[in-house]
Amino acid sequence: MRALGHRMVDDMMEYLEQVRERPVWRPVPAEARAALDEPTPRGPSDPALVYQQFRDHILPYPNGNIHPRFWGWVMGTGTPLAMLADMLASGMNPHLAGFDQSPALVEHQVIRWMAELLGFPASASGLLVSGGSVANLVALAVARNDRAGFDVRAEGLQRPGTPRLVYYGSSETHSWARKAGELLGLGDSAFRRIPVSAAYEIDVAALRSAIAADRAAGYRPFCVIGNAGTVNTGATDDLRAVAAICREEKLWFHVDGAFGAFAALAPSLQSIVAGLDQADSMAVDLHKWGYLPFEVALVLTRHAEAHRATFATASSYLDSTPRGVVAGGFPFAELGLQLSRGFRALKVWMSLKSHGADAWGRMVEQNVAQARHLRDRIAREPRLELLAPVPLNVVCFRFVAPGLDGAALDAVNQEILIRVQERGIAVPSSTVLGGHFALRVAITNHRSRREDFDLFVDAVLGAGAELTAD
Numbered sequence: 061m062r063a064l065g066h067r068m069v070d071d072m073m074e075y076l077e078q079v080r081e082r083p084v085w086r087p088v089p090a091e092a093r094a095a096l097d098e099p100t101p102r103g104p105s106d107p108a109l110v111y112q113q114f115r116d117h118i119l120p121y122p123n124g125n126i127h128p129r130f131w132g133w134v135m136g137t138g139t140p141l142a143m144l145a146d147m148l149a150s151g152m153n154p155h156l157a158g159f160d161q162s163p164a165l166v167e168h169q170v171i172r173w174m175a176e177l178l179g180f181p182a183s184a185s186g187l188l189v190s191g192g193s194v195a196n197l198v199a200l201a202v203a204r205n206d207r208a209g210f211d212v213r214a215e216g217l218q219r220p221g222t223p224r225l226v227y228y229g230s231s232e233t234h235s236w237a238r239k240a241g242e243l244l245g246l247g248d249s250a251f252r253r254i255p256v257s258a259a260y261e262i263d264v265a266a267l268r269s270a271i272a273a274d275r276a277a278g279y280r281p282f283c284v285i286g287n288a289g290t291v292n293t294g295a296t297d298d299l300r301a302v303a304a305i306c307r308e309e310k311l312w313f314h315v316d317g318a319f320g321a322f323a324a325l326a327p328s329l330q331s332i333v334a335g336l337d338q339a340d341s342m343a344v345d346l347h348k349w350g351y352l353p354f355e356v357a358l359v360l361t362r363h364a365e366a367h368r369a370t371f372a373t374a375s376s377y378l379d380s381t382p383r384g385v386v387a388g389g390f391p392f393a394e395l396g397l398q399l400s401r402g403f404r405a406l407k408v409w410m411s412l413k414s415h416g417a418d419a420w421g422r423m424v425e426q427n428v429a430q431a432r433h434l435r436d437r438i439a440r441e442p443r444l445e446l447l448a449p450v451p452l453n454v455v456c457f458r459f460v461a462p463g464l465d466g467a468a469l470d471a472v473n474q475e476i477l478i479r480v481q482e483r484g485i486a487v488p489s490s491t492v493l494g495g496h497f498a499l500r501v502a503i504t505n506h507r508s509r510r511e512d513f514d515l516f517v518d519a520v521l522g523a524g525a526e527l528t529a530d
């Protein structure tokens with residue numbers, strides 16, 4: 061096992077070293093598909109042989125997000141050190157419900173560090189979870205229970221006469237907000253989608269009117285979601301204005317900062333997320349702009365007691381004792397859904413200590429500079445059209461050609477997207493803005509270089525020319 065382990069480490073280091081030389085993505089060939097469609101193995105196989113099959117059929121065909129020219133959706137890249145930290149965490153395999161153990165101290169420490177970096181008080185409560193969707197869900201659950209005005213845990217939402225709870229966010233809010241509202245028993249109709257400005261930021265006046273109209277109609281508003289970096293265009297709502305409304309209206313102010321919260325770490329970008337530190341809670345992904353491998357995100361709230369009160373349960377089999385392994389109890393199990401939890405804090409701890417938080421800020425600034433470089437190149441190209449402002453790290457644009465519009469133009473751009481992906485050149489993703497199909501580049505990639513964006517633009521122009529040549 062030791063020899064095999066050494067080989068695995070060497071192979072993975074080589075795999076990472078050579079990432080730039082491989083296509084960003086390639087389809088899984090029939091041979092690999094067949095190899096991954098086997099009968100259930102009832103007996104043993106030599107681990108070295110199984111590892112060989114991993115090398116042949118799995119390793120070469122991922123979705124590609126560790127490649128320098130992957131900018132699809134919003135995915136992080138992962139660092140070698142964090143990969144090794146994950147191995148150490150799995151090797152130790154501690155149970156992170158709590159317990160009197162160093163790994164629990166590491167998670168507490170990481171949460172304190174992140175709270176400080178993001179402008180939250182030292183008394184803030186936090187939890188590492190699998191991703192932004194879960195971090196946001198946890199925060200919305202705390203908001204609901206804290207601001208409902210009745211005991212949601214005891215009574216649920218089904219008692220006759222229970223007020224209809226409603227929450228707000230811009231129409232650009234990520235789909236987690238719908239999933240979470242549905243899961244929390246609020247229903248999709250409880251999520252009030254507020255229109256956005258031309259900059260894709262929440263219309264603050266419309267937010268005020270919606271809250272007033274809901275109150276007048278007998279609904280009970282409990283939370284407003286502010287976006288720090290929307291998934292579509294990277295827009296950030298006026299967080300200070302939303303915070304002020306929440307204070308006036310006594311509503312919970314939650315910020316989805318899945319990636320945008322990291323702007324707070326970059327001196328030149330901090331002003332974009334001004335007001336983040338006034339949030340009652342926030343969600344931030346470390347597997348996006350923290351460049352860590354999946355899965356790790358953080359939920360933070362300044363209301364530690366409300367956080368605990370949402371999830372803590374009393375169970376005799378979870379009683380703590382003053383001494384021994386359960387001294388200190390199960391603090392993490394009392395802050396979220398999971399009882400059994402892994403040691404995802406280790407990769408955050410090792411990365412923060414080795415690289416330093418300032419390196420995160422510099423990398424975030426580098427990605428934003430790359431987005432601006434791409435924007436400027438698009439502006440110079442007569443065959444390209446920018447489709448949204450570029451406030452942060454997301455660039456939305458399309459190929460244009462004389463005489464081509466509507467559905468035909470959308471179809472050309474869809475085909476350009478696929479060709480660029482299938483040729484292994486780059487992986488952008490897409491969205492629809494103002495009814496137009498857009499190529500979307502979201503840069504949370506510490507391996508990208510400026511020339512990667514020029515190569516990508518050349519590929520888009522090339523594919524566009526092929527498709528529109530007479």
Ligand SMILES: Cc1ncc(COP(=O)(O)O)c(C=O)c1O
Pocket residue numbers: 133134190191192193194234236289290291316317318319345357
């Ligand atoms: C703004 C925003 N919020 C939430 C999420 C969901 O995060 P996760 O994919 O980690 O669940 C994303 C993912 O792209 C996002 O961009």
